[in-house]
Amino acid sequence: MTHSPGTRLGGYEILSLLGAGGMGEVYRARDLRLGREVALKLLPPDLAVDPERRERFRHEARTLAALDHPNIVTVYSVEETAGQHYLTMALIDGETLDRLVPPDGLPVLRLIELAKSLADALATAHAKGIVHRDLKPGNIMLRADGRPVVLDFGLAKVAVAADGRGADDETIAQTRADVLVGTVPYMSPEQLQHQDLDGRSDLFSLGVVLYEMATGRRPFQGASAAALVSAILRDTPPPVAELRPELPGALGELIARCLEKSRDARIQTAGEVKAALEAIGAPASRPASPAAPGQSVAVLPFVNHSASADDAYFSDGITEEILGALTRIEGLRVAARTSSFAFKDATSDLKSIAATLRVRNVLEGSVRRSGDRLRITVQLVDVETGYPLWSERYDRELTDVFAIQDEIAAAIAAKLEVTLGGGGGKRTPRRRTSNLQAYDEYLRGLALQNRRGGSVYRAIACLDRAIALDPGYADAHALLSDAYRLLATYGYETPNTAMPRARAAAEVALGLDPDLPEAHATLADVAGQYERDSAAAFRSWERALTLQPEHTRARCERAFWGIYLGRIGTQEAVREARRAVDADPLNVWAISMYCLILGVTESAEEAVAMGRRALELDPESFLAHYVALQSLIWAGRFDEALAAGRDVLRMSGRHHWTLAAIGVAHAGAGDRVRAQAIYDELAARARSEYMQPFHLCYLACALDDAETAMAWALRGAEERDAMSIFSLGWPGVHAVLSAHPDHATLLKAIGR
Numbered sequence: 001m002t003h004s005p006g007t008r009l010g011g012y013e014i015l016s017l018l019g020a021g022g023m024g025e026v027y028r029a030r031d032l033r034l035g036r037e038v039a040l041k042l043l044p045p046d047l048a049v050d051p052e053r054r055e056r057f058r059h060e061a062r063t064l065a066a067l068d069h070p071n072i073v074t075v076y077s078v079e080e081t082a083g084q085h086y087l088t089m090a091l092i093d094g095e096t097l098d099r100l101v102p103p104d105g106l107p108v109l110r111l112i113e114l115a116k117s118l119a120d121a122l123a124t125a126h127a128k129g130i131v132h133r134d135l136k137p138g139n140i141m142l143r144a145d146g147r148p149v150v151l152d153f154g155l156a157k158v159a160v161a162a163d164g165r166g167a168d169d170e171t172i173a174q175t176r177a178d179v180l181v182g183t184v185p186y187m188s189p190e191q192l193q194h195q196d197l198d199g200r201s202d203l204f205s206l207g208v209v210l211y212e213m214a215t216g217r218r219p220f221q222g223a224s225a226a227a228l229v230s231a232i233l234r235d236t237p238p239p240v241a242e243l244r245p246e247l248p249g250a251l252g253e254l255i256a257r258c259l260e261k262s263r264d265a266r267i268q269t270a271g272e273v274k275a276a277l278e279a280i281g282a283p284a285s286r287p288a289s290p291a292a293p294g295q296s297v298a299v300l301p302f303v304n305h306s307a308s309a310d311d312a313y314f315s316d317g318i319t320e321e322i323l324g325a326l327t328r329i330e331g332l333r334v335a336a337r338t339s340s341f342a343f344k345d346a347t348s349d350l351k352s353i354a355a356t357l358r359v360r361n362v363l364e365g366s367v368r369r370s371g372d373r374l375r376i377t378v379q380l381v382d383v384e385t386g387y388p389l390w391s392e393r394y395d396r397e398l399t400d401v402f403a404i405q406d407e408i409a410a411a412i413a414a415k416l417e418v419t420l421g422g423g424g425g426k427r428t429p430r431r432r433t434s435n436l437q438a439y440d441e442y443l444r445g446l447a448l449q450n451r452r453g454g455s456v457y458r459a460i461a462c463l464d465r466a467i468a469l470d471p472g473y474a475d476a477h478a479l480l481s482d483a484y485r486l487l488a489t490y491g492y493e494t495p496n497t498a499m500p501r502a503r504a505a506a507e508v509a510l511g512l513d514p515d516l517p518e519a520h521a522t523l524a525d526v527a528g529q530y531e532r533d534s535a536a537a538f539r540s541w542e543r544a545l546t547l548q549p550e551h552t553r554a555r556c557e558r559a560f561w562g563i564y565l566g567r568i569g570t571q572e573a574v575r576e577a578r579r580a581v582d583a584d585p586l587n588v589w590a591i592s593m594y595c596l597i598l599g600v601t602e603s604a605e606e607a608v609a610m611g612r613r614a615l616e617l618d619p620e621s622f623l624a625h626y627v628a629l630q631s632l633i634w635a636g637r638f639d640e641a642l643a644a645g646r647d648v649l650r651m652s653g654r655h656h657w658t659l660a661a662i663g664v665a666h667a668g669a670g671d672r673v674r675a676q677a678i679y680d681e682l683a684a685r686a687r688s689e690y691m692q693p694f695h696l697c698y699l700a701c702a703l704d705d706a707e708t709a710m711a712w713a714l715r716g717a718e719e720r721d722a723m724s725i726f727s728l729g730w731p732g733v734h735a736v737l738s739a740h741p742d743h744a745t746l747l748k749a750i751g752r
Helices: 049-063 108-128 167-176 200-215 226-232 249-258 270-279 309-326 338-343 348-359 399-416 436-450 455-469 472-488 495-510 517-530 536-546 553-565 571-581 588-600 604-617 622-634 638-652 656-668 670-683 693-702 706-719 722-728 734-738 744-749
Strands: 013-023 024-031 036-043 075-081 086-090 094-096 140-143 148-150 296-299 361-370 373-382 387-397
Touching: 013 036, 013 604, 049 075, 049 086, 108 148, 108 200, 108 249, 108 270, 108 387, 140 517, 167 338, 200 249, 200 270, 200 309, 249 270, 296 309, 296 338, 296 348, 309 338, 309 361, 309 399, 309 436, 338 348, 338 588, 348 361, 361 399, 361 588, 361 744, 373 399, 387 399, 399 436, 436 455, 436 472, 455 472, 455 536, 472 517, 495 517, 517 536, 517 553, 517 722, 553 571, 553 588, 553 722, 588 604, 588 622, 604 622, 622 638, 622 656, 638 656, 656 670, 656 693, 693 722, 693 734, 706 722, 706 734, 706 744
Parallel strands: 296 361
Antiparallel strands: 013 024, 024 036, 036 086, 075 086, 094 140, 140 148, 361 373, 373 387
């Protein structure tokens, strides 16, 4: 009986059918009590009617639930509702191995790592007296982080009744009718001959799986089901070395030992298999790492394995904390956070990710938080060889979270032969919090702030709570300072309201930890954009870049604002922005800033290309839409700009940046009536809500209204709006204002 979506089964709601077979149907379901998604495996009705089978089902389910292994699917419970017996299990998102093995087999080091995990899982189960009996690629799921998980552990055994005829015999009956069932190619000879089974049967099946992983084909072939059974019982498969001569000879020999017809001649335990694989994959058999000076690493977003999807902020925060710790290691280049996080939930292989980020090594992992317990698993992979340089699992109290982060950074430094410490000088120890509640609020604030927009207000609330819990929490003060800066930059608050708060929080942060590059970068923004002190701004930007040479925000803003502040030339600005984008190639904000710099330097078509690139990377980014629109205006492509503007309006809800740019596009296209109507709307709104004066100045310039434009420019200078500085160089604005009699007054008000 198939259950349709929406059906209730006890405390579960069926969402969809995941699969079906001789051992029952598997559904994706929602646990209505705990609010999480699970997998439900239903015992087939023909088995459920037998009391002995039901009891064995419950007994072995309880045994499986006691297994605690990262490569074995977790069984939560065995339940019964209205005569329907079922298991609840962890829901594993990913692809089964049978869909991922290429025609010529897997890379050797990836194969060895997968095989070790599978052997370790079997060893754990066999120690509990559990035999899988149905090990095959279709029962091995590869999660998004690449870790294999064995499914359906022990369920085939449940189907064997006292009369010796169950699911296995049904499979044989079907093969005798020349109907091949997928399980048969992986069955051991003793399984095909109806003998009692032990763990060695699983080792034969493992050998078949390894052979297929190594060569891309199964070891036993047959034109019919009967011929296939005969081949398993009698034939010796072609040696692995004939099909993949580049593989280690010891690997082919191990697979051959697993495939011995006699179980007494076969390798005897899964532990022996794992030990053999570890010997094959030992460092002596793989290329050495390159010299330390060229070492580089990307930290991919850790997978959230906590019960609630809402805990993703915590796993993301742990990732960022580890990434931050690694940036403090001398001689190690760390891919920027934004570009690394662009691969969150992506299915790209590690080699392509590393190529995009231009790194040699990738750190991946997962986080599970349950009550006051924490499990963090990490793996450092050399992507050129595919070989894990180091992996570890930390099962600790939640209070150990900071120690774990330090241990991970130290382990990576040791493996890559680089030195813990500062880049070019001593760094004071980080002033972390010891208050876990404060840390949790900080991570929530970090996640919210990364979303930008109105979420920044919610981030500030979280950070205020973190600081109230621990006033000495330097990172929280630094993040709070940046939050206030964002409110002023994007026009949510007046500069006179937000910027002094940004400075105050940054100064507190630096009083606690003088080496926080984020706080120095924010001080630079406050000094340059608000206080009009370009010398102080550049000192702070330089300090941030000394502490973290590839600090994307500091480098981009130094380039962008440096043009307007008269501190650097356009060629240097373009060069610095390009360097930032090269170091952080998937950072939409950095690409958007580069686009704006190209526009200011009158490279309009290049700016259009950058705007398009930003949109391709993040079609949901307001900033990407805005700079793409603006670049089209600079290029004189007004019809395209108006079409793009309609898309931005749908996203921004008539944000004043967007409306002003659309008005400029209308004016450029010759439709002054619509341009004037937009100006009138913005001017009316400005009487009751805050709007950055520059944008009305910009539109007034497009309407050739120099008096109104200058009035708005002077108002922006008086309010210390950062964007009032744009009047010194923004295409379409500077020419109008520089010809006005009050231009000298404007320059003085801006600080030039």
